[in-house]
Amino acid sequence: xxxxxxxxxxxxxxxxxxxxxxxxxxxxxxxxxxxxxxxxxxxxxxxxxxxxxxxxxxxxxxxxxxxxxxxxxxxxxxxxxxxxxxxxxxxxxxxxxxxxxxxxxxxxxxxxxxxxxxxxxxxxxxxxxxxxxxxxxxxxxxxxxxxxxxxxxxxxxxxxxxxxxxxxxxxxxxxxxxxxxxxxxxxxxxxxxxxxxxxxxxxxxxxxxxxxxxxxxxxxxxxxxxxxxxxxxxxxxxxxxxxxxxxxxxxxxxxxxxxxxxx
Amino acid sequence: xxxxxxxxxxxxxxxxxxxxxxxxxxxxxxxxxxxxxxxxxxxxxxxxxxxxxxxxxxxxxxxxxxxxxxxxxxxxxxxxxxxxxxxxxxxxxxxxxxxxxxxxxxxxxxxxxxxxxxxxxxxxxxxxxxxxxxxxxxx
Numbered sequence: 178x179x180x181x182x183x184x185x186x187x188x189x190x191x192x193x194x195x196x197x198x199x200x201x202x203x204x205x206x207x208x209x210x211x212x213x214x215x216x217x218x219x220x221x222x223x224x225x226x227x228x229x230x231x232x233x234x235x236x237x238x239x240x241x242x243x244x245x246x247x248x249x250x251x252x253x254x255x256x257x258x259x260x261x262x263x264x265x266x267x268x269x270x271x272x273x274x275x276x277x278x279x280x281x282x283x284x285x286x287x288x289x290x291x292x293x294x295x296x297x298x299x300x301x302x303x304x305x306x307x308x309x310x311x312x313x314x315x316x317x318x319x320x321x322x323x324x325x326x327x328x329x330x331x332x333x334x335x336x337x338x339x340x341x342x343x344x345x346x347x348x349x350x351x352x353x354x355x356x357x358x359x360x361x362x363x364x365x366x367x368x369x370x371x372x373x374x375x376x377x378x379x380x381x382x383x384x385x386x387x388x389x390x391x392x393x394x395x396x397x398x399x400x401x402x403x404x405x406x407x408x409x410x411x412x413x414x415x416x417x418x419x420x421x422x423x424x425x426x427x428x429x430x431x432x433x434x435x436x437x438x439x440x
Numbered sequence: 441x442x443x444x445x446x447x448x449x450x451x452x453x454x455x456x457x458x459x460x461x462x463x464x465x466x467x468x469x470x471x472x473x474x475x476x477x478x479x480x481x482x483x484x485x486x487x488x489x490x491x492x493x494x495x496x497x498x499x500x501x502x503x504x505x506x507x508x509x510x511x512x513x514x515x516x517x518x519x520x521x522x523x524x525x526x527x528x529x530x531x532x533x534x535x536x537x538x539x540x541x542x543x544x545x546x547x548x549x550x551x552x553x554x555x556x557x558x559x560x561x562x563x564x565x566x567x568x569x570x571x572x573x574x575x576x577x578x579x
Contacts, residue, residue, distance in 0.1 A: 179578045183548050184462055186540075187531055188455060196534055198458070198527060199451040289576035290459075291466050291548075292569070377576055422456065 180290025243398035257361035267351035286425025301416035367437035381434035444524025451523030466572035469552035473512035488574030499544035
């Protein structure tokens with residue numbers, strides 16, 4: 178898009194020095210002084226190595242064990258009640274992990290630059306996960322002819338929140354973790370993921386995770402899974418959260434939209 | 441008015457500030473210095489127009505007029521000590537003429553001016569907000 182392309186060109190021009198942020202640069206003398214001092218210190222660092230005349234250097238330390246924390250590689254839907262998390266390595270038992278460390282959001286990204294700022298808007302799933310509810314008619318309405326008061330409108334849709342009910346290790350694959358949900362994913366939620374009305378807007382279903390404290394998700398070496406957009410988890414009573422003035426979905430690291438494969 | 445275009449506004453300090461200032465282009469297109477730059481030839485078709493509506497046109501006159509308008513805006517920025525306006529004018533000029541010049545349909549200010557010319561045929565479209573929305577849908 179026009180704004181995004183132009184923005185990239187501008188940042189590249191600034192980085193190359195062709196464009197300046199302010200009207201005036203710093204005094205050349207100051208810049209040179211800073212450069213020289215940095216260069217000097219760099220030279221000094223280079224010459225302060227071990228003296229080769231004092232003997233053999235100490236043996237290198239033994240190679241460290243696992244120093245890479247686990248990361249989520251993908252999140253997929255198994256069925257309407259179940260999500261599967263694929264990790265980059267085997268995960269320790271998750272029996273004691275509180276499922277409230279996880280939360281799902283419907284994230285809406287706005288890609289425009291001029292008609293609105295690029296941003297990510299998180300919304301609770303209940304506004305999009307709608308269940309059709311059809312109350313039974315009152316007993317009198319079974320008679321024929323049907324009285325006028327029985328034409329009450331019939332079915333309607335009501336919101337249904339979705340939380341994470343439980344966390345399990347996969348029975349066979351140690352790099353997989355299963356999340357069971359408190360309510361099923363409905364077609365209405367998948368519909369909005371697959372057909373946004375506006376080409377400048379994209380909707381994704383995304384998982385959030387908060388690390389820290391005891392009983393968190395770790396790999397077999399005890400290294401914890403880093404948080405994933407955890408502000409949404411730490412404020413469970415808030416159904417709205419906005420990341421303004423940033424590239425859409427840049428708050429997710431890694432960005433792992435959950436594709437809807439159910440309907 | 442966009443805060444970056446106010447008198448006395450500071451120049452952008454980092455990448456995030458640059459992004460904010462760049463979004464002021466639609467409002468800059470409504471400054472009086474750029475009013476003579478809006479093309480007068482009519483554009484037919486629905487609103488908002490796409491770049492295809494302007495295919496095959498010669499934009500050199502528009503480019504020259506925009507350059508004059510940006511020079512006048514640079515004077516205004518200096519007079520009003522507006523760092524945001526000065527940066528935006530410098531950036532738009534850099535990509536308007538010279539080795540880094542962009543095609544007219546890729547230059548945000550020229551696109552805004554072209555959209556303003558098309559907006560004349562549509563009631564209520566010649567506003568900064570409508571031009572901004574049309575720029576987002578320009579492609």
